[in-house]
Amino acid sequence: MLIYLNGQFISKEDARISPFDHGFLYGIGLFETFRVYEGHPFLLDDHLERLNHGLDELYIKHHFTRDEVNKILQELLEVNQLTNAYIRLNVSAGMGEVGLQVEPYLEPNLIMFPKPLPPPGELNEKKAVLLKVKRNSPEGQERLKSHHFLNNVLAKREIGDEPDVEGIFLNEQGYLAEGIVSNLFWIKGNVLYTPAIQTGILNGITRQFAILLGRKNNLQVQEGFYSIEQALEADEMFVTNSIQEIVPISHFEGQHLPGNKGQWVQQLLKDYRHYSTSLWSRHSIGRE
Structure with missing residues (x-):
């Protein structure tokens, strides 16, 4: 190579x-x-x-x-x-x-x-587990995708190499933040929830695109400070990153979730892949 x-x-x-x-x-x-x-x-x-x-x-x-x-x-x-x-x-x-x-x-x-990488295939589910390691605060005003990755490394060591598990950070105030290498979302009714940037998370590119796709599908999008208990009320849950795309969650803190059978996860991933071979920027959607 x-x-x-x-x-x-x-x-x-x-x-x-x-x-x-x-x-x-x-x-x-x-x-x-x-x-x-x-x-x-x-x-x-x-x-x-x-x-x-x-x-x-x-x-x-x-x-x-x-x-x-x-x-x-x-x-x-x-x-x-x-x-x-x-x-x-x-x-x-x-x-x-x-x-x-x-x-x-x-x-x-x-x-x-x-x-x-192989061409994109079927949805692969993951289990989400809460981490003992807390999400550290950004080094500056916002989190950059920088070389400072020790917090993520410590979190990965905590959960080990299981490919079907994603660790979920709480921030130092106890609010849900993000995954080790992903952003977190869940759906309740017709509302798409995701932690706000102000929780200290990285503003993922796929995170921003998933928010756009949610709005295109008439979901109300709410970004905020959320407790574990609020996420436990989810109808569906997923995480996102630019390599794994949209990954459905099948279990979270003892709760069973639809995983790859979730209606919204299937729809959002279908829309995601519709654009994947041609789109340069999310800003182009709406000018089609």
Whole structure:
């Protein structure tokens, strides 16, 4: 498998960055993960919008465009003979002296990692379990998709490697937050509930798209501060991320849920996949 590193396609064994990269020394870096469907990078514009905003926050002076990233991506898919893939786009601050830097970073490192994925298949259910580890507060005003991942690692160690289980964080105030690698949703009646950004969660790209799809299906969307007891009243529950899409929950805190038989989960995933091979940004929906 070849990866892209600063203008070159090289084997992962040959990849090198300097130990003076402040992404390594101080965690000054961001990443995006997204899925390619039949050669199309789904919601790439949305991922780049979030990435560019984060780069501004970290004083990394580069702005990525669709044309720039998609050109690299299509070459990367070609050299690896992939049409359906997981992609991680990683931007680290670049080299600096040992010590905290206040000046902007002008030469970031860009790495793009691919992994093959099969075409999307049937819905895979998961069980949701509450974590003892609490969701840490964001490092700044909002949570960035940054290199600071110890909180997630500790949570993953807590639940282990079971592929059909997702751990759910409570924040430090005891409100429902998000999954280890996902955002949390549930439906009661005709209302779609999800924790608010102010709980300290990452504003996931798939989270934003699921909210849009819910509204298109005439669900009322409520973002807020919710207790465990409120979620236990759910008719359906699911989690989202850009690789796993919309994942139905079959059990939560002893409660049995419809899982992949849920009417709303099936509808939302059907709509999601309708757009997956063509949509660049959720903002385009409504202009169709």
